[in-house]
Amino acid sequence: MKVLFTKTAIILLGAGAMLSSCSKHQQSEKTGMAYNDKTNGGYERFRQTHPSPGPGLIPIEGGTFVVGGSADQDVTYDYNNVRRRVTIPSFYMDETEVANQDWLDYLHWISITYPQDRELYYNALPDTLVWRKPLSYNEPYVDNYLRHPAFQDYPVVGVTWDQAQDYCQWRTDRTNENILRERGNLVAWKDLGGTGKGKNATPAPANKEPFNTDVYLNGQIRGAGVDGKKMLPDLSPNAKPAAGANGKGGGKSVRPVRLEDGILKQGYRLPSEAEWEYAALALIGNTQFENIDDGKVYPWNGLGVRSAKRSTRGMILANFKRGAGDNAGVGGYLNDKADITAPVRGFPPNDFGLYNMAGNVNEWVQDTYRQTSFEEFDDFNPFRGNEFTNKRLADATKGLYAKDKYGRPIKDPSKSNKKMKYSELVAMQQAQGTGGTDPNAAPGATVPGAAPSTTASAAPGAKNDLAGKPYNADYRGYNDTVNTVLYGKTTLVNDHSKVYKGGSWNDMAFWLNPATRRFMNEDDASAEVGFRCAMTLVGAPEIHPEGKPHYSIKKPKPYKATR
Template sequence: MRFRSSLLFVSLATALMLGSCGGGKKTNVSSTTGWKYNDAKFGGFEYQAEHEQETGPGLVFIEGGTFIMGQVDEDVMKEWNNIPRRVTVPSFYMDETEVSNAHYREYLHWINRVFVSYPEVYRNALPDTLVWRRPMAYNEPYVENYLRHPAFSDYPVVGVNWIQANNYCAWRTDRVNELILVREGIIELNLEGQQDENNFNTEAYLLGQYETTDGRRPQKDLFTGDNRRVRPDDGILLPRYRLPTEAEWEYAAMGLIGNSYEERLTNRRIYPWDGHIVRNPSKKYRGEMMANFIRGAGDYMGMAGSLNDGGDITVPVKSYWPNDYGLYCMAGNVNEWVADVYRPLSFADVEEFSPYRGNVFQQKVLDSEGMVVEKDEYGRIRYREETAEDILDRKNYRAGDNRNYKDGDPISNIAIGGDWTSSTESNTTTMYDSGGNLGSMISDRARVYKGGGWRDRAYWLSPGTRRYLDERESRDDLGFRCAMTRVGSPMSSKKK
C-alpha cells in the first residue's frame, strides 16, 4: 500500500554536484554520440565519471585478490570440511571491530522508540542473556550485567543469533543512508514523525514510498525540471550492510597483504599474524598473547599479577593488535557469524570467484504501478521466492533457492538404505539425518561461524577452521561484524 510519511524533504537542484557524496565528477560529452551530458537542452542524461564509493561508518577497505581458502594447519577434528582451494574474493568493506554492546544497545533503543505499536519487534531483537548460564558455574552477574552495564559497553555483543544479526545489518543500512541524505540537505531529520512501519527505509525510499506533505520530491530532473527523489545511479546512497560471506571473512582475517611481495607469498599463515605461535615476537611486546582464548584446561586468563591475555571472558573490541588490514580480534574474543549455509563438502561445489552458499533469489511484492504491496512490521518491503513461472519467463535461468545446490536431493543422497529417494519430502535434513537416526544438525538453517572465542583452544583461532550452528541459536562466545560490497574499481582511489 502507498502511504505518506511526515519526513520533510528539502528540494535541491544541485545535489548531484556535491563532491562529498563520493567524489564522482561530471564529464561533458558522450564519446559515442557527441551529445552533451548533464544538459537539459540535450535530454538531460546524467553521467558521473570516476565515482569513488564513500566508506561507511565503522568500515575498513579490504582490497580483494586471490588466496588459498581452507585449512592451513592439521585437521585435528578429522572432518575434512575445508580442504584448500584457490579462489578470488572481490574487494569489499568490513567492520574494524566486532559489534559491541553499545552498538547493539543503540539499535535496541531505536526500535523501542519507533515501534510503539509493535513491542514484539523489540522483544525479538533482544539478545539471549541466558546464554551465560551454566549448570555448574556462577555466571548470574553476566546474565544481569553484561549487555547493559556501562563497564561492558565496548565488549562484543553475544547471545545474538544469525537472524538477529541480519536484522541489525538491515537497520544499520537504513540509519546510515538516512543520515547521508540529511547531511547532504536532501531530507530533514524528523524523528518524531517516524513511528511503527512508517520509518525511513532505503528500499522503500527508492521506490517512492515516502512522500512530502505537498507531494514534491527532493532532486531536480535535468530534462523535465521536475523535482524527484535520489536514485541509485546518483551514487549518493551506500550499498547495504550485511554479514560477510565465509570467503570474505577468511580472506580478511588472513590479511595476506602483510606477507606478500609482488604477488609472491613469503609464507603461509596459520593465524591472522605471522609465525606459528600465539605470542607476540616483537621486542617491545615479546611474550604477550595475540588474542583472547583459553590457553589450557581451566586456564582462561593466567595467574594474578601476570594475566596472559587480560580477559577472563570477552575483552573490549579494540584489544590486542589489528591484523594487516587494520581489523581487530579476527582471532579469539568471540566467534563470528558469516552469511553462508554450512555444508561439510562446500569445497567440492564452489565458485572460483566470490564463492558463497546460501543464495535464495527473491522478488519484491509490488503492484501493477510498481508500488509496494506488502511490508513487514519493520516497514521493510516483503519479498517472495521466485516461482516456476518467474523462472520460465527468464532466459538466463537461475533457480530460486541455491542453499541445496547439488545437495539435499536423491542424486546426492549419502544415507544408506531406506526408501529415501521415493519420498516426497526428500530434503537436506532427511539426507543427512536418514529419518532421525543420525541426529545431524546439518540443515538449511545451519550457518557457519568462524574465528574462535574466549572459550576455545588455539586451534580454532586459525581462519581456515569452521563450525556451524542453527541460525536460531546463540552462544556466550559468538558475536558478529558487518561487511559491505565495494562497487566499482577493486582498488581504492588512494592507489590509483
C-alpha cells in the same frame, strides 16, 4: 599495515571524473547527444565515484588465495576443509566485532519507534541466558554483560544468525537515512516533527513509517514533511514542478536521490565464509609483487601465539583459553588481560587493520554449512546459501512495492533464473491477486497481491515425490530438500545450519586458525559467538594504487556533426 581509508586510483578515476563531469560539453559517445541538458530530454550522466566505506568499515583489497590453506591439522576429524584456490573481490569489513553499545543503539531505536510493539523488542533482545551454567556461577553476567557500561565496548553475544540479519538491515537503513538527512535530501533530524510558520514552515510527515532504503529508491518516500530543502534537480521533461511559495506550481523540479547518484551505501551484511577467512589471514602484509613471502597459521606472522615485539614480548596475541582451567593467566600478571570476552580493540589488529579476527568471540558468517562446500562452490567469490527473492509488487502498473507493517518490502522466493517477459510478470501479479499469507500479519490474515506459499513437506508418494524424498523444484535449490523429520536424530546439518569461525575466549588455540569452521543452527545463540558486518565494494577493486603502474585512459573525441 593498518588501512585507514580508501584511496582511489588517481589515473583511472581522474580520467573518469573528467569524462563524467557536469560540463555542458559532455556528450554521449554513441549518439553525440549532450548529457545533463534539460532541453533535449534530460539524459543524465552521473559523476563517476569510488564510494567510501560505510561507518565502522575499512576496505579489504581482494585477490586470490587458497581457502582452507592455513589449516595444518584436523584434530576434530571433520574432513570439511579441502584446500581450494579462489578469488575474493574487494569488499568492506567492520574494523571490530559489533559491541554491546552498538546493540543497545538498535534496541533503543526499536523502543522509540515502536513503543507499543513488545514482541519486536523482545525478539531483538540477545539471549543473555547463554551465560547461565548449572555448575558455574555466571549469573551476574546474565544481568550485567549486555547493559552495564563496564561492558559497553565488549562484543555482543547471545545473538542468533537470524538476529544478526535483522541488525544488518536496520544498520543499512539508519546509515542511509542519516546520510540523506545530513545532506538535506530528506527533512533534517531537527525538523522531523514539523517546525516554523508561514512560508518557512516544515509540516510533520503524513507517513510515519520508518525509512527503508529499498522503498526510498523505488520513489515511495516522498511528500510534505519528507522531502528535504536540498533535493536534487530533476532534468526530466516529464517532471512536475514543486510547489512554489504560493503553494501552487512554479518551483523547481526536484527528485529524491537515486542509486545512480552514488550517495547511498550498499547494504550491510554478514561476510561470506571465504571473505572472512581471507580478511582474517591478511596475507597482504606478506606480499610483494604478487609473491607471498610467508604463509600464516594465525592472523599474525609466526607459529606461536605470543608477541615477539620488544615492548610486548611474551604477551598473548589473542583472547583464548590456553589450557584446561586457564582462561586468564596467573593473578598478578594476567597475560591476555581477560577472563571472558575482552574489549573489541583489546588486541593488536592484523595487517588489514581488523581487530580480534582470532579469539574473543567466534563470528557468524553468511554461509550455510556443508561439509563439502570447499569442493563444490565457484572459484570466484565463493558462497553457499543463496536464497534469491523478488520484491512483491502491490501495484504492477505503477511498480509500487508491497510493504509489511514495519514499512519494509515484502520479498517472495524467486521462481525464475532469468528476467521474465512483461506479460509473464503481469500474469503472475494477477494470479497472486487472490491473496496469500504475510508472515508479519496476524494469524490467518491475507494480503492482496501475496504470492502463494511454497513448501517442501509433501508426503512420500505424492506427485512431487522423488526416490521417496519430497521435493519442490525451483531455480534457487532452496526447496530441493529432504524431509526434515529426522533432523536432529540422524544429522544436525540442514539449510538452517550456519557457519561460524574465529575461535573464542573459551576455545583452545586450534580454533584461532582462520581455516577452521564450525556450525550452529541459525536460531541458536552462545556466549562464545558474536559477529561483525561486511559490505560489497563497487567499482575498481584496487585499494592502494600508489606506486603501481597503470595504463593511461584517453578521453573520447567529441562528436561534431558534419553537413
